[in-house]
Amino acid sequence: MNGAVGGGGAEEDAAAAADFVSRVLEVVDSIPAGRVMTYGGVAAAIGSRAARAVGGVMARYGSDSPWWRVVRASGHPPLDHGTRALQHYRTEDTPLRWGHDGIYRVDLTAARHIP
DNA sequence: AAGTTGACTTTCG
């Protein structure tokens, strides 16, 4: 395969990032249907408090992961993707708490998944 | 190397 060692410095950066991303995706992928986890919960599961970094990973690499199972601490889905997530929540039979204006939020009291 | 951004969290009013 590769005769040379290959520098390493840049690879360590990429490896470190891939490691963080892999852990996040693994936790997200381990969330069962009908349950949700907060960004901070996922971060805590991998031993970090980087809730924002978790969101950043979802924005880039979450395209292939059940990102809709990861919600904010308030039970609101990510930004304007609520409509898109709602389709999945109804399909996964996730407990939702509906407001008077038709807006909904995930019932973390029942749907919060604890690893 | 340093600063800015970001699919966030928590606390105060």
Added chain:
DNA sequence: TCGAAAGCCAACT
């Protein structure tokens, strides 16, 4: 119950 501000961590420029 809702709104604004500060804090923390990781990635990008």
